[in-house]
Amino acid sequence: MLLFYCERITPRIRYVVKWIMHELNCEVSFTESRIEYLAFHGAGIAYTNSKMEEGGGLQIFPSGFMEEHGVKQFVPTLRRTENGFHLFPDDSELQFDILSAVFYLISRYEEYLPFEPDRYGRFRASDSIAYRNEFLQVPIVDTWINGLGDLLQEKFSQLKIERPHFRTLFTYDIDVAFKYLGRGAGKSLLAAGRDMLRGKWKEVIERRRVLQGRKSDPWDVYKWIKKELNTAGIEGIFFFLTAGGTQYDHNVDVSRNEIKDRIFTHAEMAIEVGIHPSFRSSEIKGLTVKEKKGLEKYLARTVTSSRQHFLKFRLPDTYRELSECGIVRDFSMAFPEIPGFRAGTSRPFPFYDLLKEQETSLMIYPSCWMDATYINYGNQSADKAEKEALGLLEAVKAVGGYFIPIFHNNVLEDKRYRNIHHLLLTNIVDANKQLVSQVE
Numbered sequence: 001m002l003l004f005y006c007e008r009i010t011p012r013i014r015y016v017v018k019w020i021m022h023e024l025n026c027e028v029s030f031t032e033s034r035i036e037y038l039a040f041h042g043a044g045i046a047y048t049n050s051k052m053e054e055g056g057g058l059q060i061f062p063s064g065f066m067e068e069h070g071v072k073q074f075v076p077t078l079r080r081t082e083n084g085f086h087l088f089p090d091d092s093e094l095q096f097d098i099l100s101a102v103f104y105l106i107s108r109y110e111e112y113l114p115f116e117p118d119r120y121g122r123f124r125a126s127d128s129i130a131y132r133n134e135f136l137q138v139p140i141v142d143t144w145i146n147g148l149g150d151l152l153q154e155k156f157s158q159l160k161i162e163r164p165h166f167r168t169l170f171t172y173d174i175d176v177a178f179k180y181l182g183r184g185a186g187k188s189l190l191a192a193g194r195d196m197l198r199g200k201w202k203e204v205i206e207r208r209r210v211l212q213g214r215k216s217d218p219w220d221v222y223k224w225i226k227k228e229l230n231t232a233g234i235e236g237i238f239f240f241l242t243a244g245g246t247q248y249d250h251n252v253d254v255s256r257n258e259i260k261d262r263i264f265t266h267a268e269m270a271i272e273v274g275i276h277p278s279f280r281s282s283e284i285k286g287l288t289v290k291e292k293k294g295l296e297k298y299l300a301r302t303v304t305s306s307r308q309h310f311l312k313f314r315l316p317d318t319y320r321e322l323s324e325c326g327i328v329r330d331f332s333m334a335f336p337e338i339p340g341f342r343a344g345t346s347r348p349f350p351f352y353d354l355l356k357e358q359e360t361s362l363m364i365y366p367s368c369w370m371d372a373t374y375i376n377y378g379n380q381s382a383d384k385a386e387k388e389a390l391g392l393l394e395a396v397k398a399v400g401g402y403f404i405p406i407f408h409n410n411v412l413e414d415k416r417y418r419n420i421h422h423l424l425l426t427n428i429v430d431a432n433k434q435l436v437s438q439v440e
Contacts, residue, residue: 001026001027001028001029001042001043002021002026002027002028002029002042002043002044002045002152002156002159003028003029003030003031003037003040003042003043003044003045003057004017004028004029004030004031004044004045004047005030005031005032005033005034005036005037005044005045005046005047005048005057006030006032006046006047006048006062007032007034007048007050008032008067009030009032010066010067010357011357011358011359012066012067012068012103012352012357013047013066013099014030014359015103015350015352015359016066016099016102016103016106017030017045017099019102019106019349019350020098020099020102020145020148023142023145023164023347024145024148024149024152024161024162024163025160025161025162025164026149026152026159026160026161026162034050037056037057038053038056042156042158042159043057043152043155043156043158043159044056044057044058045057045058045059045060045152046058046059046060047059047060047062047099048061048062049061049062057155057156058093058094058151058152058155059092059093060092060094060097060098060099061090061091061092061097062097062099062100063076063088063090063097063100065088065097065100065103065104066097066099066100066103069357070354070355070357071109071112071113071354071355073113073114075110075129076088076100076101076104076129077089078129078133079096081095083143084135084138084140084143085133085135085140086101087100087101087104087105087129088100088101088104093151094148094151098144098145098148101141101144102141102144102145102344103352105129105130105140105141105343105344105345106141106343106344106345106349106352106364107352107354108315108342108343109354110123110127110128110129111123111315112315112316112354112355115127118337120279120310120312121282121283121312121314122310122311122312122313122336124337125335125337125338125340125342126338128335128342130340130341130342130344131338131340136335136338136340136341136342137339137340137341137388137391137392137395138341138395139341139344139345139346139347139368139395139396139399139401140341140344140345141341141343141344141345141347142345142346142347142399142400142401143399146163146399146400149161149163163400164347164400164401165400166396166397166400166401166402166403166431166432167401167402167403168234168402168403168404168428169234169235169236169237169365169402169403169404170229170234170235170236170237170404170405170407170421170425171236171237171239171307171331171367171404171405171406171407172225172236172237172238172239172406172407172408172409173239173241173276173307173309173406173407173408173409174238174239174240174241174276174408174409175241175276175309175408175410176219176241176250176409176410177219177240177258177259177409178217178219178220178258179210179217179218179219179410179413180206180207180210180211180217180218181210181211181217181220181258206218218413219409219410219412219413220409221409221412221413221418222238222409224412224418225271225409225412226271228421228422228425229271229425231425232425232426232428232429233429233432234425234428234429235271235272236271236272237271237272237273237274237305237331238271238272238273238274239273239274239275239276239305239306239307239331240273240274240275240276240295241276241278241309242275242276242278242291242294242295243278243279243280243281243287243291243309246278246279246280247279248278248279248280248309248310249278249279249280249309272305273295273299273303274303274304274305274306274307274329274331275288275291275292275295275303275305275306275327276306276307276308276309277291277292277306277308277309277322278291278309279309279310279312281308281309281318282308282312282313282314282317282318285321288306288321288322288325289321289324289325292306292325292326292327302326303326303327304326304327304328304329305327305328305329305330305331306322306327306329306330306331306332307330307331307332307406308330308332310336311332311334311335311336313332315354316351316353316354316355316356318332319351319353319360319362319364320353322362323351323360323361323362327362328361328362328363329348329362329363329365330351330362330363330364330365331365331367331404331406333364333365333366333367334366334367334368334370334406336370336372336373336376336377337373337376337377338373338377339368339369339370339373339388339389339392340368340392341366341368342366343364343366345366345401346366346368346396346399346401346402346403346404347366347401347402348363348364348365348366348402349363349364350362350363350364351363351364365402365404366402366404367404367405367406368392368396368403368404368405369388369389369392369405369406370405370406370407371385371405371406371407371408371411371412371417371420372406372408372411373385375411382414382416382417382420385417385420386416386419386420386423389405389420389423389424390423390424390427393424393427393428397431403428405424407421
């Protein structure tokens with residue numbers, strides 16, 4: 001066990017210390033008593049600027065940030081190091097206030113401040129401290145935590161520290177379940193007419209063959225996904241958009257037989273289904289719970305996982321509403337336009353409501369790579385998508401993190417992206433085999 005000492009243990013301090021020590025699989029207790037801390041014969045961290053006696057454990061100098069309440073306009077000091085960057089640098093043994101640094105990034109402090117949104121009302125990756133200082137593609141928080149664990153193990157040989165093992169979870173956004181199926185005769189006829197007027201004869205012919213049952217719908221990749229995951233022994237989640245009829249929300253009706261037959265009722269169904277709250281859900285209160293109830297009614301089971309459509313959310317409002325309607329895991333923490341670690345970490349962490357200064361039970365699962373990034377932002381090549389996906393996978397494996405890619409069923413129509421999907425799974429299976437052999 002490790003004893004953590006601070007003159008005043010604020011909610012921010014307790015939250016971030018608990019999470020860091022959880023990631024190191026290390027039990028921690030707290031005290032505000034200097035006498036109790038100095039009398040403790042074991043591993044300890046003193047979070048204080050006061051001079052400590054020799055042998056007083058690891059001392060971390062507080063920057064003052066963790067004693068504040070609410071938000072204010074400021075940017076933390078940053079210092080480049082041999083292995084990356086430190087936020088809130090100082091001259092202590094650790095060389096920076098790791099608690100403030102971790103909290104600043106995982107609380108998404110900068111996203112509470114006024115910002116110039118993109119065309120969809122989202123916080124831009126280019127406005128983040130990670131992007132501006134070129135460490136967005138680095139799980140820097142995970143690196144800091146591992147470094148702290150190494151230092152604690154070095155100082156306190158009796159302390160049991162266990163770095164997290166690499167984990168993965170594949171996720172899929174079902175924005176539009178099928179390219180042609182599930183729309184009914186009237187809508188299909190209108191769509192075919194539009195294609196003919198635009199000279200899209202390939203789509204006209206393909207639509208007819210699909211509707212006649214002579215060809216599979218190009219976006220019906222669900223059996224293939226399940227086979228891939230089952231073969232690799234990897235878990236997955238489908239995030240299903242139930243909304244339709246708006247500019248950005250136009251999935252097919254969830255109650256149609258095509259959905260039930262092709263997505264939800266395979267015998268080998270071991271994939272969780274989560275809600276994909278609509279584009280408007282972050283703007284209209286009550287819409288998320290309505291969409292969630294509709295999906296739960298159809299599935300006849302409770303939905304507890306979520307990812308926002310367009311990765312569109314506002315802090316703290318969106319996360320508060322998700323918590324209120326029974327969501328316990330959210331997977332929206334990623335930038336749509338650039339791959340990388342939006343919160344500086346690959347690992348799940350509890351959402352901290354900065355305006356209430358309160359830890360919540362909602363767990364945030366960050367993603368670092370999305371297939372649609374390379375199609376919707378600059379029409380980038382599949383080769384680049386593959387290279388960056390494999391690079392981020394290696395970065396996550398190196399820190400014992402959690403690799404959570406985002407795929408879309410419509411993008412997986414493209415064989416090049418199916419190849420990326422298969423390549424990632426193959427790489428992960430090989431890595432897991434190596435891990436097992438090392439343990440044995």
